Amino acid sequence: xxxxxxxxxxxxxxxxxxxxxxxxxxxxxxxxxxxxxxxxxxxxxxxxxxxxxxxxxxxxxxxxxxxxxxxxxxxxxxxxxxxxxxxxxxxxxxxxxxxxxxxxxxxxxxxxxxxxxxxxxxxxxxxxxxxxxxxxxxxxxxxxxxxxxxxxxxxxxxxxxxxxxxxxxxxxxxxxxxxxxxxxxxxxxxxxxxxxxxxxxxxxxxxxxxxxxxxxxxxxxxxxxxxxxxxxxxxxxxxxxxxxxxxxxxxxxxxxxxxxxxxxxxxxxxxxxxxxxxxxxxxxxxx
Amino acid sequence: xxxxxxxxxxxxxxxxxxxxxxxxxxxxxxxxxxxxxxxxxxxxxxxxxxxxxxxxxxxxxxxxxxxxxxxxxxxxxxxxxxxxxxxxxxxxxxxxxxxxxxxxxxxxxxxxxxxxxxxxxxxxxxxxxxxxxxxxxxxxxxxxxxxxxxxxxxxxxxxxxxxxxxxxxxxxxxxxxxxxxxxxxxxxxxxxxxxxxxxxxxxxxxxxxxxxxxxxxxxxxxxxxxxxxxxxxxxxxxxxxxxxxxxxxxxxxxxxxxxxxxxxxxxxxxxxxxxxxxxxxxxxxxxxxxxxxxxxxxxxxxx
Numbered sequence: 001x002x003x004x005x006x007x008x009x010x011x012x013x014x015x016x017x018x019x020x021x022x023x024x025x026x027x028x029x030x031x032x033x034x035x036x037x038x039x040x041x042x043x044x045x046x047x048x049x050x051x052x053x054x055x056x057x058x059x060x061x062x063x064x065x066x067x068x069x070x071x072x073x074x075x076x077x078x079x080x081x082x083x084x085x086x087x088x089x090x091x092x093x094x095x096x097x098x099x100x101x102x103x104x105x106x107x108x109x110x111x112x113x114x115x116x117x118x119x120x121x122x123x124x125x126x127x128x129x130x131x132x133x134x135x136x137x138x139x140x141x142x143x144x145x146x147x148x149x150x151x152x153x154x155x156x157x158x159x160x161x162x163x164x165x166x167x168x169x170x171x172x173x174x175x176x177x178x179x180x181x182x183x184x185x186x187x188x189x190x191x192x193x194x195x196x197x198x199x200x201x202x203x204x205x206x207x208x209x210x211x212x213x214x215x216x217x218x219x220x221x222x223x224x225x226x227x228x229x230x231x232x233x234x235x236x237x238x239x240x241x242x243x244x245x246x247x248x249x250x251x252x253x254x255x256x257x258x259x260x261x262x263x264x265x266x267x268x269x270x271x272x273x274x275x276x277x278x279x280x281x282x283x284x285x286x287x
Numbered sequence: 288x289x290x291x292x293x294x295x296x297x298x299x300x301x302x303x304x305x306x307x308x309x310x311x312x313x314x315x316x317x318x319x320x321x322x323x324x325x326x327x328x329x330x331x332x333x334x335x336x337x338x339x340x341x342x343x344x345x346x347x348x349x350x351x352x353x354x355x356x357x358x359x360x361x362x363x364x365x366x367x368x369x370x371x372x373x374x375x376x377x378x379x380x381x382x383x384x385x386x387x388x389x390x391x392x393x394x395x396x397x398x399x400x401x402x403x404x405x406x407x408x409x410x411x412x413x414x415x416x417x418x419x420x421x422x423x424x425x426x427x428x429x430x431x432x433x434x435x436x437x438x439x440x441x442x443x444x445x446x447x448x449x450x451x452x453x454x455x456x457x458x459x460x461x462x463x464x465x466x467x468x469x470x471x472x473x474x475x476x477x478x479x480x481x482x483x484x485x486x487x488x489x490x491x492x493x494x495x496x497x498x499x500x501x502x503x504x505x506x507x508x509x510x511x512x513x514x515x516x517x518x519x520x521x522x523x524x525x526x527x528x529x530x531x532x533x534x535x536x537x538x539x540x541x542x543x544x545x546x547x548x549x550x551x552x553x554x555x556x557x558x559x560x561x562x563x564x565x566x567x568x569x570x571x572x573x574x575x576x577x578x579x580x581x582x583x584x585x586x587x588x589x590x
Contacts, residue, residue, distance in 0.1 A: 012403040012407035012409045015403035016399070019396035019399060019459050020415065022396055023419065023459060026455075027422050027456055030434045037440075088331070089327065089328045089331040091324065092325060096324060097328075107335065109560060110336055112556050113338075113555065114532065114533055115519060116533050116537055117536060117549070120536070120544055121339075124356050161334070161338070218423075219426060221426060222427060225520070239520075242429070246435065256433075256436065259433065262429060266424065266425075266426070
């Protein structure tokens with residue numbers, strides 16, 4: 001008979017076990033298996049052998065460096081635009097609006113339409129004879145043969161659109177949490193509104209900026225739907241390559257190597273970003 | 288989703304703030320800036336709704352040929368014959384089945400994990416916390432490809448079951464994060480009191496903890512359901528011959544999306560709207576009960 005004490009001590013592990021086992025079996029093990037696969041060589045017909053094929057990494061990088069760079073560029077630009085669009089929106093909801101819940105609901109609601117359906121709707125909106133292109137052409141912003149669909153602009157706009165709530169919601173949460181008295185105190189102490197905003201509101205909103213940027217950037221960098229539907233092969237990102245290597249050409253080692261590098265760079269970017277924001281936070285506090 | 292239930296500042300403090308604001312800076316600039324801010328927020332929301340408007344509008348389009356890209360006049364025929372396209376109804380049904388099964392599993396597993404991580408201090412807690420967060424920081428294409436790699440090496444045939452496995456995997460972390468947020472704002476002492484009064488863990492959980500975290504669990508369930516029914520990337524890797532709603536759309540995209548897809552997309556949107564409205568009403572009721580102020584009959588639903 002197990003004593004009550006041991007039972008209590010074991011209880012958290014028992015609660016944890018089923019979910020943890022699921023994550024280990026279907027997340028951790030597969031991802032680690034990928035590192036093994038990435039060092040194999042061969043093909044589907046003749047089978048794969050493990051032979052420490054490090055060259056797969058360098059080959060993949062030289063062949064798909066462009067797509068790699070593009071992924072980070074597009075995701076980075078989209079994250080910045082999403083931040084610029086969302087910050088005033090989140091600020092307005094947190095500080096100015098009396099219909100917070102309604103407005104938050106309105107932000108989330110569009111995303112209950114299927115991701116693919118939304119992206120295909122953008123195809124319609126940005127199409128060559130569409131209203132947007134015609135307007136921009138008559139305003140002279142686009143040339144007479146100018147297009148939006150199948151351009152880098154369209155891909156970045158699509159990514160920005162599809163991940164916007166991931167930016168707006170964490171921003172809102174951190175702005176909402178700010179103690180208004182701190183801002184009042186700053187203005188009472190003769191800080192201008194702008195200074196109070198810069199020195200009080202923004203630093204206190206940093207956790208939201210951080211979370212929002214990551215939640216936007218990570219799915220954006222691995223995305224391939226927007227590039228596929230709104231761009232051409234010249235806009236293809238690393239996700240497009242991984243997807244086709246895995247499902248079309250069955251070049252598993254290259255696909256695995258690319259996935260692994262993608263994860264590695266993302267983790268590095270996360271740590272670097274955390275450090276940059278953290279240190280700036282500290283210096284801000286010291287000034 | 289926990290954001291929806293974020294606390295609102297009391298009216299009186301807002302009023303006091305406004306009174307104080309009068310003494311700092313020219314007010315005209317303040318109102319101008321507020322107007323600009325409101326305009327920006329309105330435009331941002333408009334941007335969010337532009338494609339949705341197109342989706343709904345084109346469900347009424349009397350399209351010529353296979354493509355549904357150019358407006359050609361109003362019709363109700365797609366709404367009257369939503370199942371006219373072969374395969375679409377089946378795909379939708381598959382997606383619903385998968386979403387219901389995987390959401391249930393993910394909510395149970397995730398809620399238990401969240402309880403364990405918030406309620407108990409034990410060796411390995413922090414690393415488990417970090418580990419649970421990792422799937423959220425991994426791009427979907429990597430998750431999907433890695434899982435398919437596992438199924439291929441184990442010689443598991445992909446299909447309905449592997450889709451469910453995949454959906455539970457990516458949803459567990461979302462559930463843990465959502466339920467944890469709710470648990471962290473909770474008073475531990477109520478549970479301790481129940482235990483002191485002789486209730487065991489299970490009774491305490493059923494009678495005390497579960498009712499208290501129910502809104503968080505419901506929000507997590509709603510989120511998991513939405514993520515499951517809309518997932519394309521991970522599903523595409525692990526589906527085998529099974530066709531879900533997003534996979535059907537992807538397959539149809541080359542030959543032109545039938546307007547019935549727009550019909551179902553609109554229906555899903557309306558269902559989500561109804562659920563969210565219900566969630567808001569329930570939360571209001573609860574808040575009203577908590578404050579021991581009876582909800583006025585016929586109070587407006589929206590905030």
